[in-house]
Amino acid sequence: MSARRAVPAAVIAALALYPAIRPYDDYAQGVLALAFLLAVQAVSWNIISGYAGYVSLGHVTFLGLGSYTAGILAARTGVNPLVFAPLAGVVAVLVAVAVGAVVLRVRGFAFTIVTIALLFAAQIVALNWSGLTGGADGITLPIPGWSRDIANLPFYYLFLGLALAALGLAAWIRRTRFGAGLVAIREDEGKAATIGVPTTRYKITAFAASAFFIGVAGAGYAYFLSFLNPVGAFGLLGGVTIVLAALLGGRGTLWGPAVGALVVGVAGEVSTVWAGGTGGRVLLFGTALTLVVLFLPDGVLPAVQRRWRLWTGRGNAAPVPYETEPTALEIALPERPRPEGPLLEVRGLTKRFGGLVAVDAADLTVAAGSITGVIGPNGSGKTTLFNLITGTLRPDAGRIAFAGRDVQRTSPWHRGHLGIGRTFQVTRLFPAMTVLENLTAPLPDARWRTMLSGAVHGPQADRARDLLGHLGLAELAAVPAGALSYGQQKLVEFAQVLMADPALILLDEPTGGVNPRMAERMLALIRETHARGVTYLVVEHDIPMVLRLCDRVVVFAHGHAIADGPPETIRTDPAVLDAYLGEAGEAAR
Numbered sequence: 001m002s003a004r005r006a007v008p009a010a011v012i013a014a015l016a017l018y019p020a021i022r023p024y025d026d027y028a029q030g031v032l033a034l035a036f037l038l039a040v041q042a043v044s045w046n047i048i049s050g051y052a053g054y055v056s057l058g059h060v061t062f063l064g065l066g067s068y069t070a071g072i073l074a075a076r077t078g079v080n081p082l083v084f085a086p087l088a089g090v091v092a093v094l095v096a097v098a099v100g101a102v103v104l105r106v107r108g109f110a111f112t113i114v115t116i117a118l119l120f121a122a123q124i125v126a127l128n129w130s131g132l133t134g135g136a137d138g139i140t141l142p143i144p145g146w147s148r149d150i151a152n153l154p155f156y157y158l159f160l161g162l163a164l165a166a167l168g169l170a171a172w173i174r175r176t177r178f179g180a181g182l183v184a185i186r187e188d189e190g191k192a193a194t195i196g197v198p199t200t201r202y203k204i205t206a207f208a209a210s211a212f213f214i215g216v217a218g219a220g221y222a223y224f225l226s227f228l229n230p231v232g233a234f235g236l237l238g239g240v241t242i243v244l245a246a247l248l249g250g251r252g253t254l255w256g257p258a259v260g261a262l263v264v265g266v267a268g269e270v271s272t273v274w275a276g277g278t279g280g281r282v283l284l285f286g287t288a289l290t291l292v293v294l295f296l297p298d299g300v301l302p303a304v305q306r307r308w309r310l311w312t313g314r315g316n317a318a319p320v321p322y323e324t325e326p327t328a329l330e331i332a333l334p335e336r337p338r339p340e341g342p343l344l345e346v347r348g349l350t351k352r353f354g355g356l357v358a359v360d361a362a363d364l365t366v367a368a369g370s371i372t373g374v375i376g377p378n379g380s381g382k383t384t385l386f387n388l389i390t391g392t393l394r395p396d397a398g399r400i401a402f403a404g405r406d407v408q409r410t411s412p413w414h415r416g417h418l419g420i421g422r423t424f425q426v427t428r429l430f431p432a433m434t435v436l437e438n439l440t441a442p443l444p445d446a447r448w449r450t451m452l453s454g455a456v457h458g459p460q461a462d463r464a465r466d467l468l469g470h471l472g473l474a475e476l477a478a479v480p481a482g483a484l485s486y487g488q489q490k491l492v493e494f495a496q497v498l499m500a501d502p503a504l505i506l507l508d509e510p511t512g513g514v515n516p517r518m519a520e521r522m523l524a525l526i527r528e529t530h531a532r533g534v535t536y537l538v539v540e541h542d543i544p545m546v547l548r549l550c551d552r553v554v555v556f557a558h559g560h561a562i563a564d565g566p567p568e569t570i571r572t573d574p575a576v577l578d579a580y581l582g583e584a585g586e587a588a589r
Helices: 003-021 026-051 060-077 081-103 109-128 153-175 177-194 199-225 236-249 256-275 278-295 300-311 382-390 412-418 435-440 459-471 486-498 516-531 543-549 567-571 574-581 583-588
Strands: 344-353 356-366 371-375 397-402 420-422 504-508 535-539 552-557 560-565
Touching (some): 003 026, 003 153, 026 153, 153 177, 177 199, 177 412, 236 256, 236 278, 256 278, 256 300, 356 382, 356 560, 371 543, 382 504, 435 486, 516 535, 543 567
Parallel strands (some): 371 535
16 A cells, blocks of 8 residues: 555544544543534535635634534424434535536635635524524524433544545546546636636536535534524634635645644644633634645645655756657547538627627638638737637627537537537636646536546547657656646647547647647647537637648738638738738739
């Protein structure tokens, strides 16, 4: 067993055996039980805030919802609150889905503020709905019926088991394409959408998944306290404590939030005892949160791992190979029926930014099976046109049809599922993800089965490795994409688009900024995939390359096409010379 698995297994075994070693240490068991409860919350919080990057300060709301769900039902039926624990989790999930459908439309500080508002709203509802919640008087629950000699032992194992279950859920999610998609959203949400990741569904699902075990734990917490009141159940300090635990241990890692929760849980109890109240705890948490943000932004666990790799000599990373010889292209591209009309048709497309008209009533037609080039001087609207076609921007007027279907109002990921792929002028890979994860993140369809398939295992991962082998980048599969050279990033982004089985690929300066050898490899890949049925729309400033590669060339200037035809015609077109050379074009003619 490797050290990465042996150490967590040993710690879990020690925690599981601790009550047997110290059977009558009820106080320590209570402290650790609450630390495990914090671990449930921090690990669950990490799914939406660590993986997807949506930082919530109000996640303790779901603990309060779970507590009140079980507490109200137990008080009215006389049944043990733990019986209602699964229902408490379901209530938390339902609220998360309903709220997430609204609040996940914003991100950054706006999302964080909205989650705080959610917490205070829940507290106000609990205070004022006295007929259901008891209001400020709260709800009193019966004291557990088991022997006082083991008062905290059942809660110890309950919260430990829930913490392990939450860890299992987080680990499973991270191994799926769903988990890879969440990290892609954190790294670059706009890019994630263009490769077919349904970002709205992913975020709502992650928000719901992060709420379930917290809601279940709320039922146990209500029974542990035997009393509920709105201020205690929906306290802002609880939300800050969750964030502190995750940041301290390592946000975005698997084990970091759990480690941070144990440290924060024990340290918080020590500070309360020494300071004689909660004031010392608040001071400690505020100071610790400031220090973590300033000096350990990645968390303790990642810092320890880096130190360990340096001490063992593994921190000296081997140089990334520039390139190796490519192999034969063996990936299977789907056979797509060609539409009777054009594959892509743009009519009267217009986009304004204030007083600037970037795209002005533009028309464009791309025939199926063609390589169409778009050239024009800087500022002529070429990249804006690409953004409109892929759905990154919404047009002010005009129509976009793909394979005879109007896609004007469809989302970027839906257009990706229909068969529109796109690369960017400046590569936009997900730098924290490995090269293999970058290639398996795209989704060719919206099925849940595809979304929940393995990220680095299974048929798609094998297909990605084959494609990397063809590109001569097989040795880089486990390397973070941010460590690649710019030319390698161009190739990987191209491969990433191919993984989604597109019918039409929009290439924005595919050879820009790379050396001639890499550029030739890129052109060979375009021709090879084109021979297999892929249609291309290419924006490029290398005019000789465009004239050599493309079947047809469209020249843009001032936001619309001024010339359209085969390369031989475009080469000597007076309008093209004027667009590029101005008055010098007259002399050239």
